Amino acid sequence: MALRFAGDFDTTYAHDMAVIRNRGQWALTIAFLVALFGLPFVASGEILGMINLIGISIVAVQGLNILVGYTGQISLGQAAFMSVGAYTSxxxxxxxxxFWFALPIAGLVAGLVGLLFGLPSLRIKGFYLxxxxxxxxxxxxxFFRNVRADLFGGMPGLRVAPPTLGSLVFNSQETMYFPIIGTVVVCTIIAKNIARTRLGRALVAIRDNDxxxxxxxxxxxxxxxxxFFLCAFYAGLAGSLWAHYARAINPEQFSLVQSVWYLGMVIVGGMGSALGPILGTTFVRLLDEFTIQFSPMLSKIFPEAEANMLAALGPIVFGLALMLFLVFEPRGLAHRWELLKAAWRLRPFAH
Amino acid sequence: MNWDLFPQFLATGLLTGGIYALIALGLVLIYKSSRVFNFAQGHILMLGAFVAWWFTENLGWSIWLAFGATIGVAVLVGLLIERLALRPLIGQPILATVMMTLALSQVLQGAVILFFGANQRSLPMMFPLQPVILGDVRLKLNLVLAFGMAMLGFLLFVLFFRYTRWGLAMRAAAEDHQLAQSVGLRVPRIFGLAWAIASVVAIVGGVLLASISGVETNLAIIALKAFPAVLFGGLESIPGAIIGGLTVGVIESLVGGLPQDAAFRALHLGDIAPYVFMLLVLLVRPDGLFGLKRIERI
Known part of the structure; x- marks a missing residue:
């Protein structure tokens, strides 16, 4: 149970259920949202580009967290479900x-495909699933590579038009920021609330003892x-956002390695909390960014890999980080954050 | 359909299936003893191919010497992986071990590119390049000999399990970890041995595969086709691994090669046939042919 501020009592049922519990938290939340949506007016395109990428991943990882974190099933197909959303959109x-209609439809279609591949869960679970x-x-x-090349573009894939709203064309980092971050905020609120409903509690019950x-x-x-449906639905949304952000899609973008990375982000962030995917995705992406910055320095030591330094270091750094988390902090960054919060509220006492 | 080609594709499929079977054997060994499914098996295989290439290219060794040395490296790699990555996770839920082997696959992938580069290399021929002709069927000699070596490897392992003390200990550990521990077997050591053997098997498969199709990072993807093989044969069964591997090889070869219709061939059905097959196995008989049935009904 999370520790509360002194003087924070549940005097009404509504307050008992509230996520945001007092005026201070309301003020912080609103300030955060204002800062979040005001960012494109001050930050550079490079930083926004990174935030956009992180945002798209957060949507996919939030979905995966519902399946892996809450329900305890393993999915190695999140990138594939993303591709369904991307191509549909x-x-x-x-x-x-x-685009604004295509986005939810992409989610639905991906969700239905997710259902299809979830059907074996009638008989199997865990590793077999x-x-x-x-x-x-x-x-x-x-399927996207070889079937209906006239529709899906086959191996080279498709070029995608940027979203438009009236005369506004969303074709830059600054403009794409709004649909992406908007989706992230809505998805996170929904994911947070799913966990508190009958559905979420049922999923946790299945995870803990089926x-x-x-x-x-x-x-x-x-x-x-x-x-499964929710997991793939989120993936579909992320895929649709990705398609219109990258504006060119092909089947190679949605590889098994991508899926493994998403799973890794769930683990690093901490399973079974809405905060986990945000922390995990940001951590892994930033780590990758640092690797990109550092990789030229190492190319003198490893001449063989000079041209592919990034292809070499990226997976190593990610893999090692994931291993360390699995061994030393299997509950992820979200758990650390909870510990920190508890320590802060108990200050100056240790317990 | 061109049924005249049926024996040809059947034979080719069996031969590639031999290599899948070898990879599947490694997976079964680790799963049987420690209940860990090694998603990094393909990457260990790829590492083996690159190490063998390095020995022949940079040290100028003959392919057979390099093969032997690579097996030594394999034992080390297997023991290291078990000690550093999987020992700390004993008793953790299945998700943790799955993620650990996936993380391992990423590290190995990166390490191979870091030390050996991502370019495609080629190993010296292990066997002469001449066709073997049996009636209508033409086969490459190197494929046939690689298949023979794979089967020989199998035979050795079956004998090892049946007639040696270590083999007996491994079978005991596979049965029940606590019981094995209580009669004085050191179960962690058995896990280490299982990983060492599985790495050796993977690397033998890797060198055989690479001597036929070249040394490249895609080898790890090819090895994923052993997963359907293991599930079909049953996760705990060594004969199942052979049968599963051969079946998957044959299915892939027949589906990919037999239909002659151009529109149909353009679909490249051979690429996914093993995975569709895997889905069917999961739906119809998730324990596979010879796997242990865990009866759990609700």
């Missing part, structure tokens, strides 16, 4: 549908499918 926008999603990770990019959950009347299959 690209094809729809090409057909004249505005991970293998089913691994199959999705190979079958879906294959037999006991079933005995309590929670239909495992139905709830696991919902988790």
């Amino acid at each position: 690209a094809v729809l926008v090409k057909g004249g549908v505005p 991970a293998m089913a999603t691994l199959a999705a990770q190979f079958i879906i990019p294959w 037999l006991a959950a079933e005995v309590l009347g929670i239909q495992q299959f139905a709830y696991k499918l919902r988790a």
